[in-house]
Amino acid sequence: MANTILVGAQWGDEGKGKIIDVLTGEADVVVRTQGGNNAGHTVFIGKQKYVLHLIPSGILRKGKVCVIGNGVVIDPIGLVDEINGLEKLGIKVDDSLFISETAHLVLPYHRELDEQREILKGKNKIGTTKRGIGPAYGDKAARTGLRMIDLIKPKAFEEKLKAKIKENNEILKAFGAKPLSFAKVHEAYRRAGEKLAPFVANTVIYLHTANRRGKDILFEGAQGTFLDIDHGTYPFVTSSNTTAGGACTGSGIPPHRMDRVVGVMKAYTTRVGEGPLPTENSEIADMLHNMGREFGATTGRARRCGWFDAVATRHATMVNGIDELAVTNVDGLDTLDRIRVCVAYRVGKQQFDYVPNDIDLLGRCEPVYIDFVGWKTPTTNARKWKDLPPRARTYLEALAEVTGARLSIVSVGPSREQTIFV
Ligand code: GDP
Ligand code: IMO
Ligand code: MG
Numbered sequence: 001m002a003n004t005i006l007v008g009a010q011w012g013d014e015g016k017g018k019i020i021d022v023l024t025g026e027a028d029v030v031v032r033t034q035g036g037n038n039a040g041h042t043v044f045i046g047k048q049k050y051v052l053h054l055i056p057s058g059i060l061r062k063g064k065v066c067v068i069g070n071g072v073v074i075d076p077i078g079l080v081d082e083i084n085g086l087e088k089l090g091i092k093v094d095d096s097l098f099i100s101e102t103a104h105l106v107l108p109y110h111r112e113l114d115e116q117r118e119i120l121k122g123k124n125k126i127g128t129t130k131r132g133i134g135p136a137y138g139d140k141a142a143r144t145g146l147r148m149i150d151l152i153k154p155k156a157f158e159e160k161l162k163a164k165i166k167e168n169n170e171i172l173k174a175f176g177a178k179p180l181s182f183a184k185v186h187e188a189y190r191r192a193g194e195k196l197a198p199f200v201a202n203t204v205i206y207l208h209t210a211n212r213r214g215k216d217i218l219f220e221g222a223q224g225t226f227l228d229i230d231h232g233t234y235p236f237v238t239s240s241n242t243t244a245g246g247a248c249t250g251s252g253i254p255p256h257r258m259d260r261v262v263g264v265m266k267a268y269t270t271r272v273g274e275g276p277l278p279t280e281n282s283e284i285a286d287m288l289h290n291m292g293r294e295f296g297a298t299t300g301r302a303r304r305c306g307w308f309d310a311v312a313t314r315h316a317t318m319v320n321g322i323d324e325l326a327v328t329n330v331d332g333l334d335t336l337d338r339i340r341v342c343v344a345y346r347v348g349k350q351q352f353d354y355v356p357n358d359i360d361l362l363g364r365c366e367p368v369y370i371d372f373v374g375w376k377t378p379t380t381n382a383r384k385w386k387d388l389p390p391r392a393r394t395y396l397e398a399l400a401e402v403t404g405a406r407l408s409i410v411s412v413g414p415s416r417e418q419t420i421f422v
Contacts, residue, residue, distance in 0.1 A: 002259035003217045005247040006326075008224030009263035009316035009403075011271035012242075013296070013303060015328030015411060016264050017041025020057040020220045022409070022419050023262070028215035029065045030058025031207065033250025034240035035222030036073040036106055036136065037082075038129040040297025044414040050089065051297050054079050056220050059086065059093060065210070067203050068099045071240065071250020073136040075106035076151060076192035083195070099196060100203040101149040107161075108185055109168035110135035116175040126236055127273030129298050137229075137239035148200050151193040161186055204252035211257060219247035219258075225316040226271075226355075233359060236275025244320040263322035263405060265313055266329045267395075270303040272296045276363045279306035279342045288332055307340040307369065310402035315355045317404045324408035325400055330392060331412045336374040339395060342367035343402055372398065379412045385422050388412075 004023065008014045021043045024030055032039075037053035043060055044050075052059070054074060056066040068074065083093050110132030117134070118125045128134060139145035146164065150157050162182055169179035211217060223242040226232045231243055240246060244261050248254060268284060271277045285305035288294045294303040316322065333339055345352040345365035356362050375389035382388045388396070388410070400407035410420040 003211070003219070003253070003257055005219040005221065005244045005258055005261045007221040007244055007261065007263055007316075007320050007322070008242065009265040009313050009320070009322065009325075010224045010269055010309070011226045011277070012224040013040075013270055013272065014224060014264040014266050015326070016221060017043045017052060017057045018328065018411060018414060019262070019264050019326045019409060020218065021045075021060060022416055023218055024058040024061050024064055026216065027058065027064065027218035029067060029207070029210055029217045030056040030220055031067040031069050031217060031251050032056045032072050032220050032222065033069040034071040034242060034246040035238065036131060036133050037075050037078045038131045038133045038238060038298060039222035041220075041222070042297050042414065045416065048089065050086075053082055053298065055082055055086070055093065055097065058218065058220070059091060059096060064096065066093075066097050067207065067251075068097070068103060069203055069251040070100040070102040071246060072100070073104045073106050073133060073140070074099065074148065075131065076189055076196055078106075078131075080192045080195050097199050098201045098203050098206055099148055099199045101147065101152075101200050103148050104136055104140045104145040105147060105151060106132045106136040107146065107164065107189070108180055109165065109172065110139070112172055112177055112180070113168070116172070116177050120175070125274060127275075131298075134239045148196070151189065152197040152200050154190060154193065157190070157193065158186060161189065207251055207253055211253065217253065219251065221247065225320060226312060231319050233275045233362060236273065236359070260323045261321050262324045262326055262408065263313070263316055263320060264326045264328060265316075265403070267308060267327050267333055267399070268329070269306040269309050269312070270294055272299070272301050272303045276359065276365070277304055277306055278311070278345055278362065278365045279309045279367050280304055281306045287335070291332070293332060307342055307367070308399060309342045309367070310399070311342060311345055311353060312355055313399075313403040314353075322405045325403060325405045326409035326411065327396055327399060327407065328411035330396065330410055331378070331380045333374065334378050334380075335376065337376070339372045339374050340369040341372065341398065341402065343370055344368040380418060382412050382420060383417070385410070385420055388420070
């Protein structure tokens with residue numbers, strides 16, 4: 001399979017977990033390289049549902065090695081809960097997980113500050129997952145963060161944590177929030193550190209050694225292109241590079257070792273949290289929510305929904321260097337008479353075929369649509385390209401054409417089997 005970067009080409013929740021699970025069949029190692037437990041990646045194996053937050057979705061296949069890379073921010077308590085949850089479901093992580101010693105920690109003051117800053121922003125809030133992601137990456141950039149390598153050295157960790165809690169309690173006080181108890185936090189994190197210590201490793205050396213031995217590495221992106229800290233709809237973004245470059249910096253594997261980039265996108269658009277969404281549409285949102293679909297895997301919030309936005313996916317192809325497309329949730333459109341695709345944005349007399357950086361301007365963009373006739377046939381049982389209704393094939397070919405990459409995978413349901421290789 002060679003080394004493959006998989007990224008979300010929209011605003012997150014594109015179905016990356018499902019596609020990672022499918023592609024892991026051919027990979028040896030699966031790596032998360034950015035984000036934290038703000039991510040929620042859903043995989044169905046048979047009727048069993050798994051939601052992964054920090055651990056790569058590759059963990060569900062026996063014999064695969066999973067790595068949490070240096071670019072990820074790790075909430076140690078969340079990670080221990082996730083490991084325990086998987087073990088309860090019969091998935092052993094023992095020999096198959098490595099955690100980077102230089103990955104930064106998410107600590108309780110990060111979560112508390114995330115919450116307090118959102119409250120202070122009022123109607124201008126970002127709508128974060130409140131997992132402390134922004135403040136944790138903030139500490140990393142300010143060079144004041146604690147890392148996994150600190151967590152597993154009990155004496156030094158105690159000292160460093162004490163200083164951090166003292167400092168952050170001052171900030172929390174200014175917000176009018178309750179200060180944290182060092183003793184309680186320390187005890188909880190000391191225990192988590194003990195549980196995680198056996199997994200902690202120099203993952204850069206591990207990955208390079210594996211790669212030299214001919215192992216195929218799959219890089220599991222979290223969030224999506226328009227949540228990227230540099231290329232997204234700032235400030236309504238997350239705090240990491242969710243685009244393809246993040247896979248290099250977040251793992252230590254250089255760009256020329258990467259062989260292909262797969263972009264995952266839904267056959268329509270969703271977004272959870274605030275910020276512009278040019279093709280947002282209540283008709284398609286109501287339809288999907290009434291089907292019980294499009295509720296967040298991490299926070300349970302109803303996702304905002306809209307028509308497919310080709311201006312956005314074309315932009316995503318450009319900044320990620322997407323070679324191949326995986327289009328998911330095609331079955332979500334099975335009942336519609338008419339399906340719309342946005343091919344440009346318009347503001348007054350001005351027309352855009354790219355995503356403008358001015359967030360206020362983007363908020364005023366009106367989509368220019370082309371319409372497709374719906375196929376009005378269930379697609380969930382299709383297993384080959386020719387099983388799809390001709391109108392669905394026409395629609396998918398058009399999405400690839402306007403997005404500017406090769407259609408490679410089509411997903412017609414949440415399970416592994418509901419996958420078509422084009
Ligand atoms: P991720 O964050 O990109 O991994 O995506 P999420 O797991 O947050 O959200 C995608 C949702 O769509 C999950 O509930 C998946 O089980 C589901 N899903 C993925 N592909 C398909 C598909 O082709 N059809 C249907 N019906 N559901 C899908
Ligand atoms: P996966 O990997 C969808 C969104 C939040 C919010 C913004 C900032 O499952 O696709 P943060 O907590 O990161 O500071 O929130 O980013 N967000 C996601 N939306 N999928 C995700 O991950 C997301 N992770 C963060 O809703 O708008
Ligand atoms: Mg998700």
